[in-house]
Amino acid sequence: MPLLSLGSLKLKNPLMLASGTWGFGETLPQEVLKGAGALVSKGISLFPREGNPPPRLSETPCGLINSIGLENPGLSVFRERILPRLLSYGPPVVVNILGESEEEFLRLAEGLCGAGASGLEVNISCPNVKKGGIAFSQDPEGVFRLVKRIREVWKGFLAVKLSPVGPVSEVAQAAEEAGAEALTCANTYPALSVIREGKGPRFHLGGLSGPAIKPLTLRLVYELSRRVKLPLIACGGIVSGRDAWEYLLCGARAFQVGTATLLDPRAPLRILSELDALAKDG
Numbered sequence: 001m002p003l004l005s006l007g008s009l010k011l012k013n014p015l016m017l018a019s020g021t022w023g024f025g026e027t028l029p030q031e032v033l034k035g036a037g038a039l040v041s042k043g044i045s046l047f048p049r050e051g052n053p054p055p056r057l058s059e060t061p062c063g064l065i066n067s068i069g070l071e072n073p074g075l076s077v078f079r080e081r082i083l084p085r086l087l088s089y090g091p092p093v094v095v096n097i098l099g100e101s102e103e104e105f106l107r108l109a110e111g112l113c114g115a116g117a118s119g120l121e122v123n124i125s126c127p128n129v130k131k132g133g134i135a136f137s138q139d140p141e142g143v144f145r146l147v148k149r150i151r152e153v154w155k156g157f158l159a160v161k162l163s164p165v166g167p168v169s170e171v172a173q174a175a176e177e178a179g180a181e182a183l184t185c186a187n188t189y190p191a192l193s194v195i196r197e198g199k200g201p202r203f204h205l206g207g208l209s210g211p212a213i214k215p216l217t218l219r220l221v222y223e224l225s226r227r228v229k230l231p232l233i234a235c236g237g238i239v240s241g242r243d244a245w246e247y248l249l250c251g252a253r254a255f256q257v258g259t260a261t262l263l264d265p266r267a268p269l270r271i272l273s274e275l276d277a278l279a280k281d282g
């Protein structure tokens, strides 16, 4: 089968494992890790982050709300102890990076140069502390500057992971003009569930993922595909080959599977074979 191109990244199939939903592969069957088109790591920050206190996950009809708080071991542990194992599975590894300032993103990009990863996926859904905590994803000019500066130090594949809320088109165009090679569309949607517990109800605020968001993100992919030339990597609620096929029809070139893998570690392989069967049926 010919390789699929996303800018400078070459994939043997269009399925990528979405950031944060497969840990670092510890509990995933080897066939899944080896069979994916690419592995997108959990979000990595410059220094370790402990993440949020529980509850971190709550279920909603057809969806999952998470407030993990981007827990991760930080750049140096990732680079020395985790990345070599991820690289050993075979598919290209794309490192999802998160920062609270341009400088943090730049130091991450510099720190990952030469470590073996094929690409970076920039998570812009983080607050920019130097701009009073407004997320990068709400600020197209800020995204332009950020991506341009990362591009100066990182020569490999560079994707920007969009937030589905805010000035999405303007941010996508800014990322394109600044030198991104692909756009991941998109991250989770801000949401809330009310948890009934012993002492009374608790509000769980977090990001919504899973089948509930698929029609929303599908529309976003459809609209972005008409506004930007960059390849789009769809991400939102894909649980079947049919879901992936719809995203490809709406303009995506590749797709990521997230929550489905959390629920069933073998889901990515099933999705790929269902997609294959659909393609054969025409």
Ligand SMILES: Cc1cc2nc3c(=O)[nH]c(=O)nc-3n(C[C@H](O)[C@H](O)[C@H](O)COP(=O)(O)O)c2cc1C
Binding pocket: 018, 019, 020, 021, 042, 043, 044, 064, 066, 068, 070, 096, 123, 161, 186, 187, 188, 208, 209, 210, 211, 213, 235, 236, 237, 238, 256, 257, 258, 259, 260
């Ligand atoms: C538990 C969990 C952790 C996540 N961690 C990250 C992360 O570290 N960085 C990131 O960019 N997205 C993260 N995401 C978002 C997913 O990568 C994906 O964009 C989102 O879940 C939508 O896709 P899905 O509906 O297939 O899950 C996380 C999602 C979940 C459910």
